[in-house]
Amino acid sequence: MKVLVIGAQGQLGQDLMRVVDGAAVGLTHQDLDVTDGVAVLQAAQAHKPVWVINTTAFHRVDDCEANPHLALAVNAYGAFNVARAAASVGARSLFFSTDYVFGGEPRGRRNPHTEADAPKPLNVYGISKVAGEQLVMHGDPRALVIRSSGLYGTATSRKGWTFPELMLRLASAQEVVRVVDDQVLSPTFTTDLAAAVRRLMNDDASGLFHVVNDGECSWYEFAKATFELTKTQVRLEPQSTAAANRRAPRPPYSALASTRLNAPLRPWSEALADYLSQKGMR
Numbered sequence: 001m002k003v004l005v006i007g008a009q010g011q012l013g014q015d016l017m018r019v020v021d022g023a024a025v026g027l028t029h030q031d032l033d034v035t036d037g038v039a040v041l042q043a044a045q046a047h048k049p050v051w052v053i054n055t056t057a058f059h060r061v062d063d064c065e066a067n068p069h070l071a072l073a074v075n076a077y078g079a080f081n082v083a084r085a086a087a088s089v090g091a092r093s094l095f096f097s098t099d100y101v102f103g104g105e106p107r108g109r110r111n112p113h114t115e116a117d118a119p120k121p122l123n124v125y126g127i128s129k130v131a132g133e134q135l136v137m138h139g140d141p142r143a144l145v146i147r148s149s150g151l152y153g154t155a156t157s158r159k160g161w162t163f164p165e166l167m168l169r170l171a172s173a174q175e176v177v178r179v180v181d182d183q184v185l186s187p188t189f190t191t192d193l194a195a196a197v198r199r200l201m202n203d204d205a206s207g208l209f210h211v212v213n214d215g216e217c218s219w220y221e222f223a224k225a226t227f228e229l230t231k232t233q234v235r236l237e238p239q240s241t242a243a244a245n246r247r248a249p250r251p252p253y254s255a256l257a258s259t260r261l262n263a264p265l266r267p268w269s270e271a272l273a274d275y276l277s278q279k280g281m282r
């Protein structure tokens with residue numbers, strides 16, 4: 001089964017290249033820009049894949065707020081280009097979306113968002129991904145759309161670090177590490193996500209799925225678990241989102257759960273421990 005992976009050098013893209021069969025063809029940003037609809041169509045026609053997986057995104061949340069045109073160009077129109085091109089050559093298409101499509105609900109929500117919940121984004125990144133989801137479903141009615149959250153993986157992407165790596169780097173450089181404790185998410189190990197994606201592809205799944213490691217935590221709790229699992233001595237202090245003073249608003253609660261997956265993925269803390277072991281950090 002020939003699978004075209006667009007965004008193959010990203011952190012998730014690299015894990016997906018590993019889990020799909022030897023027939024995977026990876027295209028990097030240099031090979032193909034998803035905002036170029038003609039080039040995307042030509043790539044689909046040249047490779048004749050059975051699946052087209054689009055992992056691309058412009059996802060630096062504050063930069064999206066400053067540059068909504070680029071956010072929409074990559075995350076919405078680019079996504080549409082890929083889904084439509086896939087459908088035109090009879091291929092299945094897979095688009096990744098985000099927990100940031102949520103967050104605009106009244107404060108105080110404490111039950112994870114399922115596939116049945118209506119999106120309510122509160123920043124440009126989230127809005128561009130909701131638009132991407134809609135356009136993908138329009139361009140390819142059989143598309144598979146997977147929302148995930150707080151990704152970290154063993155592959156190094158251009159971003160250069162994962163959240164746990166950043167925390168350990170900060171802990172080695174400073175006495176006090178401050179992390180926001182009023183944003184709750186479902187951190188997810190890309191190895192687990194990629195394996196679940198493979199299962200969904202094998203099942204010929206379509207429509208919307210939430211795929212995250214089970215459970216939820218704040219970024220502060222995510223950092224605390226990282227320090228505990230690596231036996232790192234550092235003073236960790238909670239910080240408010242307001243004090244962090246970022247350009248784009250952040251969802252206070254964007255944890256995800258699925259009512260569609262056959263079985264939940266393992267708990268986020270187990271996945272984090274495994275990740276840290278694989279990276280030789282514990």
Ligand SMILES: NC(=O)c1ccc[n+]([C@@H]2O[C@H](COP(=O)([O-])OP(=O)(O)OC[C@H]3O[C@@H](n4cnc5c(N)ncnc54)[C@H](OP(=O)(O)O)[C@@H]3O)[C@@H](O)[C@H]2O)c1
Pocket residue numbers: 006007008009010011012013028029030032033034035054055056057058059074078096097098099147148149150151152157158159
């Ligand atoms: N990271 C998270 O915490 C998170 C959470 C939830 C959902 N997601 C979603 O999961 C997917 C994968 O995320 P990730 O963390 O693996 O991201 P990533 O490491 O940044 O990978 C994205 C890849 O897309 C490429 N790309 C960016 N713009 C492009 C364009 N216009 N045309 C072609 N390629 C382009 C990037 O290349 P360059 O780096 O060379 O530009 C990069 O290799 C994204 O759809 C993202 O929205 C991510």
